[in-house]
Amino acid sequence: MSEHRQSFISKYIFSTDHKMIARQYLLLGLFFLLWGGLQAMLIRWQIAYPETEVPIFGKLMFPENNGILTPDTYNQVLTMHGTVMIFWAVTPLLTGAFANFLIPLQIGAADMAFPVVNMLSFWIFFASGAVLLLSHYGPGGSAAAGWTSYPPLSTPVGGISGWGQALWCLSLVLMGTSVIMGAVNYITTVIRLRAKGMTYMRMPLTVWGIWLSSILNAIFVPIIAAGLIFLLLDNILGTQFFVAGGKATVKGGDPLLYQHVFWLFGHPEVYILILPVWGVVSDLLSTFSRKPAFGYRVTVICMATVTVLSSLVWGHHMYVAGMSPLLGKSFMFLTLLISLPTSIFFLNWLGTMWKGALRFEVPMLFTMSVVFVFGLGGLTGLYMGVITSDMYLHDSMFLVGHFHYTLAASVLMGSYAATYYWFPKMFGRQMSSFWGKVHFWITFLALNYVFFNMLGVGYAGQHRRLFDPSAYDFIKPLMPMNRQISIAAFILGAAQVIFVFNFIFALIKGKKAPRNPWEAATLEWTVDYPIPHGNFATEPVVKCGPHEYSNPKIKNRDWVSQTEEIG
Numbered sequence: 001m002s003e004h005r006q007s008f009i010s011k012y013i014f015s016t017d018h019k020m021i022a023r024q025y026l027l028l029g030l031f032f033l034l035w036g037g038l039q040a041m042l043i044r045w046q047i048a049y050p051e052t053e054v055p056i057f058g059k060l061m062f063p064e065n066n067g068i069l070t071p072d073t074y075n076q077v078l079t080m081h082g083t084v085m086i087f088w089a090v091t092p093l094l095t096g097a098f099a100n101f102l103i104p105l106q107i108g109a110a111d112m113a114f115p116v117v118n119m120l121s122f123w124i125f126f127a128s129g130a131v132l133l134l135s136h137y138g139p140g141g142s143a144a145a146g147w148t149s150y151p152p153l154s155t156p157v158g159g160i161s162g163w164g165q166a167l168w169c170l171s172l173v174l175m176g177t178s179v180i181m182g183a184v185n186y187i188t189t190v191i192r193l194r195a196k197g198m199t200y201m202r203m204p205l206t207v208w209g210i211w212l213s214s215i216l217n218a219i220f221v222p223i224i225a226a227g228l229i230f231l232l233l234d235n236i237l238g239t240q241f242f243v244a245g246g247k248a249t250v251k252g253g254d255p256l257l258y259q260h261v262f263w264l265f266g267h268p269e270v271y272i273l274i275l276p277v278w279g280v281v282s283d284l285l286s287t288f289s290r291k292p293a294f295g296y297r298v299t300v301i302c303m304a305t306v307t308v309l310s311s312l313v314w315g316h317h318m319y320v321a322g323m324s325p326l327l328g329k330s331f332m333f334l335t336l337l338i339s340l341p342t343s344i345f346f347l348n349w350l351g352t353m354w355k356g357a358l359r360f361e362v363p364m365l366f367t368m369s370v371v372f373v374f375g376l377g378g379l380t381g382l383y384m385g386v387i388t389s390d391m392y393l394h395d396s397m398f399l400v401g402h403f404h405y406t407l408a409a410s411v412l413m414g415s416y417a418a419t420y421y422w423f424p425k426m427f428g429r430q431m432s433s434f435w436g437k438v439h440f441w442i443t444f445l446a447l448n449y450v451f452f453n454m455l456g457v458g459y460a461g462q463h464r465r466l467f468d469p470s471a472y473d474f475i476k477p478l479m480p481m482n483r484q485i486s487i488a489a490f491i492l493g494a495a496q497v498i499f500v501f502n503f504i505f506a507l508i509k510g511k512k513a514p515r516n517p518w519e520a521a522t523l524e525w526t527v528d529y530p531i532p533h534g535n536f537a538t539e540p541v542v543k544c545g546p547h548e549y550s551n552p553k554i555k556n557r558d559w560v561s562q563t564e565e566i567g
Helices: 008-013 018-048 071-107 115-137 163-192 205-236 255-289 296-312 314-321 325-353 362-385 387-393 397-427 433-459 476-509
Strands: none
Touching: 018 071, 018 115, 018 397, 018 476, 071 115, 071 163, 071 205, 071 255, 071 397, 115 163, 163 205, 205 255, 205 296, 255 296, 255 314, 255 325, 255 362, 255 397, 296 325, 314 325, 314 387, 325 362, 325 387, 362 387, 362 397, 362 433, 397 433, 397 476, 433 476
């Protein structure tokens, strides 16, 4: 059935078209990104100005406490911030929106392999977000045991468990179900539906990143889902899978089992989130440097190597849990080993830009910022991978700075790069370049001030997860720096309003975009907006790689599309 004959509900609500599902994921992800960002502002207010009234919205959000965060409320906000940002902001943006939109278009397919499953995966994801939001209104409020929800805190014997924690578990199980459905769809689509001539080594690196990420999702999300189901049973049926010691009434429970299950998924999750960004960065650097991606095959091999090694390094999250020194050394070796392929394709990024004809468009600015912030995140990660330094830094703000550089900064800036870059193809209009650059510079400067100084106060000894850091004499000298970090964080939060207005204005009155505003070579830029149902009038035939820029055989322009012959 042609798209124009569809009803409103089948076209815009329960659509099986990958492009519409991508837009749904994008809007949902941006909503939760703002929600999680608001929670970050509350955390920074409490750290900088402990137990003072939250300005503007304080009495509206916390009327029972005159607008002041209590320790219990602070723990809830801290828990939900981490949960929302990782699972309901970044995940729908990268493995939802851009994976859905780009995979069929970039490999020359008409749609996903399983369109109905694709539609169901979005609505299950939507339901999971609804359950998570609902958890705020249960007796006792939302989950408060941290975004990792370690037992025994997250079980009834921990004292802070309740309906909020149970709904937290349920929402994550639903989210995981959606992610598994999407992963199977993406994997199958790439294997089975590539256009004629689209060999694996002609695929854009964005597709490689999403595909490898999907493989990790398919393998490891079921593991954390099993652990969360056991934790849910502990909370609602009184089982004791993760309860031990004096609080246990039956033998066999083990809270450390949950930590192993969580991080066996949790460390691959880092790469699940960052692999698509690595692909986006590799492709966009090539497009805006007007050069082929340096070391394309080596980058693919390195990304695949990281994918394999990511399943073997989870134990470095548990050095402080009483791990055997011999086992700890094994995890330390593997953790440091995984930095080698990462460093190689990082150098490939620099090689792509070296002596390129750089075009400093808004997507390129965000892409280059990923190279910077991920470099810092990777370097600081070496300290977390070594047992002796991790024992000191693990429960400090240094770790918060590290994973915010690696995840928050790298993934956020990569998501913005992708949004500005593919917005013309998703919506047929262009976002304002001027306001995009204003958004970039404020975000980039404020973000680095926040996260870099988190490393500083952490190295100075400030613990993470403290309700009131000023209560400790040795941290009091750090309070001026904490306030500066918070002010920069508020500026960072305010800068995102610029993006929101730019996004909405572009949707309504933005300049209509030409077919290929960036002069890019990949297949999605060969079709006009609106992209019809089925994407391509005839199946494209791929004749070259995705980065044919500045090839001396090309006459009169500096690029050719993947559907064109070189020369």
